[in-house]
Amino acid sequence: MSDGQSISVNFSREMPLFPLDAVVLLPQQVLPLHIFEPRYCQMINRCLDGSGQLAVAVVRDGVADLSGNPPLKPAVCVAQIVQHESLPDGRYNILLQGVCRARIVREEPPSQDRLYRCALLEPIGEPNPESEHLYGLREWLEAELSEGPLHHFAVAEHVVEYVRNEEVPNSAVLELVSFALLTDPALRYRLLAEGDLDQRAFLVRSELQELARLISLAEHQRPEMWPKGCSWN
Incomplete structure (x- = not known):
């Protein structure tokens, strides 16, 4: 994980839109993708000739679309192509890293020479690394991931190293x-769309506290206490 904030983004230019249905990319996250649709192969080819950046968007839920360009939610994650492999048939394997949050201001449909959508974006929120809420969250995370219920997460040890x-x-x-x-x-989309760092910290801690409560409850449940036909697996 590198500091995505050190990567500059030019918000005065339109950004290619790469929509995903059930995946929400967050800043700092790394996401591998296999690109095979011709329109997105064209997108990646042009991105690699430029800044190497695109906006990973989220498809709006429950909206029927027959055009192949489903409606998108407003919040996106600007991403940098950090690795790529060009395949002989024009497809790509790429590795994206989330850089920052942004919001769609104006969307441009595909054109005659551009098979994919673009959008003018604006940044969401301002980073505040010294937030008091984050210091408290960091101390709480170290305790919960080391000795508390959250140590059961497969990635707990790895996360604690960063904490x-x-x-x-x-x-x-x-x-x-x-x-x-x-x-x-x-x-995850709420966290992507939320520009206030303290509010994101509150959301994350609230969710993890609930997960810790459920894990602790499961640890103390005996098989005879489970609902018939159910277990905590």
């Missing part, structure tokens, strides 16, 4: 925890 590393900014720790421990797409 303890004082060279990793508080804001980056919050992003890491968000994408490493929280998997619900609706919650």
Whole structure:
């Protein structure tokens, strides 16, 4: 994980839109993708000739679309192509890293020579790595992931290393925890769309506290206490 905030983004230019249905990319997160649709192969080809950046968008739920360009939610994650492999048939394997939050201001449909959508974006929120809420969250995370119920997460040991590393900014720790421990797409989109760092810290801690409560409850449940036909697996 690198400091995505060190990557500059030119918000005065339109950004290619790469929509995903059930995946929400967050800043700092790394996402591997296999690109095979001709329109998105064209997008990646042009991105690699330029800044290497695109906006990962989220498809709006429950909206029927027959055009192949489904409506998108307003919040997006600007991403950088950090690795790519060009395949002989024109497809790509790419590795994206989330850079920052942004909002769609104006969307441009595909054109005669551009098969994909673009959008003019504006940044969401301002980073505040020294937030008091983040210091408290960092201390709580270290305790919960080391000895508390959250140590059951498969990635707990890896996350604790970043939490303890004082060279990793508080804001980056919050992003890491968000994408490493929280998997619900609706919650992840709320975190993507939320520009206030303290509010994101509150959302993350509230969700993890509830998960810790459920894990602790499961640890103390005996098989005879389970509902018939159910277990905590």
